[in-house]
Amino acid sequence: MDLSDDVVAVPLRHPWRWISGGIATALLLSFIWAVFSATSIQHDIVTKFLFDPRILIGMGVTVVVTVVCMFIATVLATLLAVMKLSDNPLQRWLATGFIEFFRGTPLLLQIVFWGYLGIIFPHLVLGVPYTDIVFLSGKTSDLIPAIVAGIIALSLNEAAYSAEIVRAGILAVDGGQVEAAKSLGMSSSYTMRRIVLPQAMRVIIPPMGNEFIGMLKNTSLLQVIAVAELYTASSTISAANLAQIELLMVSGFWYLIMTTVLGVPQRALERRYGRGFEVVGGRSAPRAFKVGKR
Amino acid sequence: MANLMVDARNVRKSYGSNQVLNGISLTVQQGEVLCIIGPSGSGKSTFLRCLNHLESINGGRIYVNDELMGYRQVGNVLHELKPQDIAKQRQSIGMVFQRFNLFPHMTALQNVIEAPIGVAGIDPEEAKKQGLELLAQVGLQDKGDHYPAQLSGGQQQRVAIARALAMKPKLMLFDEPTSALDPELVGDVLDVMKSLAKAGMTMIVVTHEMGFAREVADKVVFIDKGVIVEQGKPKQVLDNPQETRTKSFLNKVL
Ligand SMILES: Nc1ncnc2c1ncn2[C@@H]1O[C@H](COP(=O)(O)OP(=O)(O)OP(=O)(O)O)[C@@H](O)[C@H]1O
Numbered sequence: 371m372d373l374s375d376d377v378v379a380v381p382l383r384h385p386w387r388w389i390s391g392g393i394a395t396a397l398l399l400s401f402i403w404a405v406f407s408a409t410s411i412q413h414d415i416v417t418k419f420l421f422d423p424r425i426l427i428g429m430g431v432t433v434v435v436t437v438v439c440m441f442i443a444t445v446l447a448t449l450l451a452v453m454k455l456s457d458n459p460l461q462r463w464l465a466t467g468f469i470e471f472f473r474g475t476p477l478l479l480q481i482v483f484w485g486y487l488g489i490i491f492p493h494l495v496l497g498v499p500y501t502d503i504v505f506l507s508g509k510t511s512d513l514i515p516a517i518v519a520g521i522i523a524l525s526l527n528e529a530a531y532s533a534e535i536v537r538a539g540i541l542a543v544d545g546g547q548v549e550a551a552k553s554l555g556m557s558s559s560y561t562m563r564r565i566v567l568p569q570a571m572r573v574i575i576p577p578m579g580n581e582f583i584g585m586l587k588n589t590s591l592l593q594v595i596a597v598a599e600l601y602t603a604s605s606t607i608s609a610a611n612l613a614q615i616e617l618l619m620v621s622g623f624w625y626l627i628m629t630t631v632l633g634v635p636q637r638a639l640e641r642r643y644g645r646g647f648e649v650v651g652g653r654s655a656p657r658a659f660k661v662g663k664r
Numbered sequence: 665m666a667n668l669m670v671d672a673r674n675v676r677k678s679y680g681s682n683q684v685l686n687g688i689s690l691t692v693q694q695g696e697v698l699c700i701i702g703p704s705g706s707g708k709s710t711f712l713r714c715l716n717h718l719e720s721i722n723g724g725r726i727y728v729n730d731e732l733m734g735y736r737q738v739g740n741v742l743h744e745l746k747p748q749d750i751a752k753q754r755q756s757i758g759m760v761f762q763r764f765n766l767f768p769h770m771t772a773l774q775n776v777i778e779a780p781i782g783v784a785g786i787d788p789e790e791a792k793k794q795g796l797e798l799l800a801q802v803g804l805q806d807k808g809d810h811y812p813a814q815l816s817g818g819q820q821q822r823v824a825i826a827r828a829l830a831m832k833p834k835l836m837l838f839d840e841p842t843s844a845l846d847p848e849l850v851g852d853v854l855d856v857m858k859s860l861a862k863a864g865m866t867m868i869v870v871t872h873e874m875g876f877a878r879e880v881a882d883k884v885v886f887i888d889k890g891v892i893v894e895q896g897k898p899k900q901v902l903d904n905p906q907e908t909r910t911k912s913f914l915n916k917v918l
């Protein structure tokens with residue numbers, strides 16, 4: 371028998387992938403058809419408001435609030451996670467209390483609370499207690515405008531959720547890594563920063579991508595305290611022209627675009643922190659199994 | 665006694681009610697190689713980890729290079745050192761682990777130069793130069809930009825040795841450095857360790873490689889149930905053991 375080098379490897383066929391994919395596509399197309407052919411929906415209104423300046427500005431506010439909140443939340447979450455894993459019982463207790471409190475009450479309630487802070491404490495004074503030293507004082511509604519109240523509310527709530535994600539990531543790093551770092555004379559903060567967290571990132575990023583998308587959508591809750599984000603913009607317009615469904619489609623369209631675009635930086639981050647891990651069983655592995663002409 | 669590198673006196677360690685080290689006393693002179701043998705669970709790893717204060721001890725004293733490890737003695741009272749002082753003490757003690765524990769997100773060279781740059785504060789260019797020299801010393805000059813996952817077990821362990829050497833330690837601790845390796849890879853790692861010993865490095869090696877102990881060790885210590893049962897020259901302990909526990913252990917491993 372001639373054992374030539376020219377072996378043709380036939381990949382395994384997956385008929386069910388094609389069948390289920392076909393069914394899903396058919397369902398999706400018929401849904402889109404139903405929406406576009408519904409006479410109750412005025413499509414010209416949808417297209418007219420899609421690029422309305424108020425909508426685009428609202429979208430900008432949504433993006434800014436989302437990014438700022440996620441940044442603050444991630445920093446706080448890392449701090450909380452490290453505190454919760456600390457040897458110091460007071461730190462553990464504080465972190466646990468914070469997490470339980472902000473996870474245990476509805477986000478909407480927290481937003482309204484921060485939004486109405488001005489009613490509970492009409493005046494804010496920042497200074498040294500029992501002295502005349504005052505750094506800052508004024509009406510609460512001036513010092514904390516709605517958008518700041520919204521950012522505080524969303525960040526604190528998100529920090530509580532993300533803290534558990536970061537903690538899980540830290541716990542996923544092999545204990546031998548910390549031992550090796552210690553044996554080289556690294557301090558515990560240096561070890562956390564250079565050895566543990568970079569490895570934890572691999573575990574943290576996918577669920578944090580989820581959190582990012584959740585945050586983007588949750589900014590719409592800020593409508594209740596009148597922050598001019600995307601959903602507020604669209605509902606203000608529809609309150610005037612009564613085209614509720616059409617404007618929901620407008621904002622829905624943009625939310626979908628934004629959440630889709632978010633996947634790009636996530637994949638880049640996953641690649642960045644996957645370095646050194648993807649070698650076995652990853653992209654580079656199948657090369658060894660390639661058969662055929664050279 | 666000026667060149668005493670390790671002086672362990674009556675070291676005790678327990679986890680809860682489990683007394684793991686039951687008064688271990690031993691000394692290692694500068695430039696000596698000490699091999700520790702003993703059955704699984706006898707406390708060999710625990711003893712090594714006490715030497716660089718990865719574990720705190722419950723009794724006794726450990727001096728490395730004339731410094732009391734982990735504590736400051738004032739009169740009759742021991743005060744635990746601050747974390748940064750303990751970290752400082754660890755810098756002069758290199759440790760090599762059974763499962764390598766390389767940093768998987770860094771290349772071989774980055775693994776080697778991380779502590780010199782970040783902890784010892786050496787200039788990055790200089791650290792890189794020294795790192796490449798160390799990799800060459802362990803026979804891996806062309807693997808500097810490989811990630812650990814791209815290296816064989818034996819190569820990983822040699823990178824780990826280079827990483828420990830990069831901090832210019834006065835003492836090297838090896839905890840079963842070859843027992844996670846395929847048999848054909850053991851030799852390369854042992855060769856690196858032999859040349860280190862020849863170059864005058866003070867080493868404490870927990871190992872099951874009796875050939876290595878016989879060839880390289882100045883002294884062999886047999887530990888069982890947290891106590892030293894027998895110690896002496898390798899020939900004496902390995903070929904002519906006096907204690908029945910040593911004899912039965914050697915019968916099992918040889
Ligand atoms: N962190 C720990 N917590 C509780 N018990 C421990 C801990 N580390 C070790 N022990 C116990 O201490 C004893 C000695 O363990 P050690 O790892 O030192 O043994 P060893 O001699 O190195 O064994 P081996 O040859 O299997 O590595 C064992 O009974 C083990 O269960």
Ligand SMILES: [Mg+2]
Binds near residue numbers: 708709710839840
């Ligand atoms: Mg052990």
